[in-house]
Amino acid sequence: MPLPATRTVTGTYLNPATGAAATGSIVLTPVPAVWTDSADNTILAGGTTLTLAAGAFSQALVTTDAAGVEPATGRLWRIEERLTGLPYRTRHFALPLGPGTPIDIADIVAADPGAVGYTPVEGPAGPTGPTGATGPAGPQPPLGGQGAGDTVALRSTDILLAAKDADEQVTNSTTLQDDDHLALPVAANAVYALDAYLDVEADPAADITLGWSAPAGASLSWTETGISAGNTGNIGSLKQSRLDLATSSGVGIVAAGSAVRPAGVLRMSGTAGTLRLRWAQTVATGTATTLRAGSWVRLMRIS
Structure with a gap:
C-alpha cells in the first residue's frame, strides 16, 4: 500500500x-x-x-x-x-x-x-570509576526519648568504654596521677551513668586512692565501692561514701588482690572534654600498686 x-x-x-x-x-x-x-x-x-x-x-x-x-x-x-x-x-x-x-x-x-x-541522549555506561574518599561523619542523631517506665532509648554512640591494655604501676607516691588508659570523651550538657571495674594488686599497707578529673563546670556524684582501708581480707567493711568530683577516696587492697567497683553520675556543663580516672597509693611504699590490664571504665549517656 x-x-x-x-x-x-x-x-x-x-x-x-x-x-x-x-x-x-x-x-x-x-x-x-x-x-x-x-x-x-x-x-x-x-x-x-x-x-x-x-x-x-x-x-x-x-x-x-x-x-x-x-x-x-x-x-x-x-x-x-x-x-x-x-x-x-x-x-x-x-x-x-x-x-x-x-x-x-x-x-x-x-x-x-x-x-x-x-x-x-545518554550513551552506554562507561566503566565504574575508583571509589572516592570517605566523607566526614554525619551529625549524631538525637538521644531517644523516654518510654514506659522512664526507660531511655539508647543510640550505639551513647555507651563509651575504655579498657587498659597493659598493667600500670605506681611506687612510693601518694600524689594522684592520670591513668594511662582509662579516659573517655564527654559531650557538653550531657548526663552519664558511670561504672568501672578495677583489678588492683598492692601491698596491703599501701592500698589505693581513687579520684577523677573532668571538664570545667562538670559535677560528679560517685562512690568508690571497695573494702575499707586496712582490711586484710576481701570480706569486711564496704566503702560506699557519696563523693563529689573534687574528693578522692582510698580503699583497701589485700595481698591476693582486690576488685574495686566505682559508680556514679556525671553531669556536664556547656564545656565538652574528657573524663579520666586518677589514682595513687594511699600510703607510699616501695612495693608497687598495680592497676592491671583489663580494668575498664564505662559511661552510658542517659540525657
Whole structure:
C-alpha cells in the first residue's frame, strides 16, 4: 500500500580530522509514535534503524505536512545518531514536502546544542570509576526519648568504654596521677551513668586512692565501692561514701588482690572534654600498686 507524500532524507558523517567515514547507525522515529492516514484508512506506526554505509544514509520518510495525516499539526521526526565511539545524541526535525527533492539532514536539524530541537541522549555506561574518599561523619542523631517506665532509648554512640591494655604501676607516691588508659570523651550538657571495674594488686599497707578529673563546670556524684582501708581480707567493711568530683577516696587492697567497683553520675556543663580516672597509693611504699590490664571504665549517656 502506498504511503502518503514522502521525501528522502540523506546524511553523511565523517571524522573532521581524518575525513574517515563514521560507523554506527541512525534511528528515525515519528513523533508522536503513531500517525493516522485518514485518506487511506491506515495507521502509521514505528520507525527504522539504518546502518551507515561509507558514513552515509538515505531514507524516504512521510512528510510532516502530508495531507490527510493526523495529527494535523505538531508532527515531527526524531533522529538518534548512534556513532561508534561517540556519545549518542537525539535531535528533532520537521520534514515539509517542499519541492520533493532529497534533503540533507544537516540542512534541517539544529547543530547547536543550545538550539531548539537538539536533545543530548545518554550513551552506554562507561566503566565504574575508583571509589572516592570517605566523607566526614554525619551529625549524631538525637538521644531517644523516654518510654514506659522512664526507660531511655539508647543510640550505639551513647555507651563509651575504655579498657587498659597493659598493667600500670605506681611506687612510693601518694600524689594522684592520670591513668594511662582509662579516659573517655564527654559531650557538653550531657548526663552519664558511670561504672568501672578495677583489678588492683598492692601491698596491703599501701592500698589505693581513687579520684577523677573532668571538664570545667562538670559535677560528679560517685562512690568508690571497695573494702575499707586496712582490711586484710576481701570480706569486711564496704566503702560506699557519696563523693563529689573534687574528693578522692582510698580503699583497701589485700595481698591476693582486690576488685574495686566505682559508680556514679556525671553531669556536664556547656564545656565538652574528657573524663579520666586518677589514682595513687594511699600510703607510699616501695612495693608497687598495680592497676592491671583489663580494668575498664564505662559511661552510658542517659540525657
